[in-house]
Amino acid sequence: MKDLKEYNISFVGLKEGNHEFTYQIDNTFFTKFQFEEFNEANVNIHIDFVKKSTLMELIFTANGYVNVPCDITSEPYNQDLEGKFKLIVKFGPEFNDEDDEILILPHEEYQLNVAQYIYELIVLSVPSKRIHPDVLNGTMESDTLKKLKELEINKEKTVDNKSTTDPRWDKLKDLLTGKNT
Secondary structure, three states, rough: OOOHHHEEEEEEOOOOOEEEEEEEEHHHHHHOOOOOOOOOOEEEEEEEEEOOOEEEEEEEEEEEEEEEEOOOOOOEEEEEEEEEEEEEEEOOOOOOOOOOOOOEEEEOOOOEHHHHHHHHHHHHHHHOOOOOHHHOOOOOOOHHHHHHHHHHHHHHHHHHHHHHOOOHHHHHHHHHHHHHO
């Protein structure tokens, strides 16, 4: 992660107490992770960093939008996103990030790279099903939606087909129920 040095927080020189860090995330950030699902990104990341004598608390807050294609129409739109993530950093004999909310750094470590946590916060804040707002309110005009409406099964036709049945089937049904007329 040599390209992500600007996301290193050097905590050795910081005094105990609250510190704040802000980052403006755009598409260049995601290209460093080889993530190409977003057409455009504009996300503000705010980190409340609390340094204590034996541990550090980081609260990540994300606000902004990413431009993504709609899952139904493939039309691009801006998906608003908000997310929050809390990370506890403790010190121990070796690096351990097995727990999602607790990170253990070696005692000799002097900085923390937060890029991976920012990346995960943004990606996980985007809904898994992305639907354009105009599709939800019914005002979307697209070729894809027109084609879907053409291919939609007509409910009136299926109701008419149920009322007219083949008389041969009626005779078989009579045999099953024992109602010979």
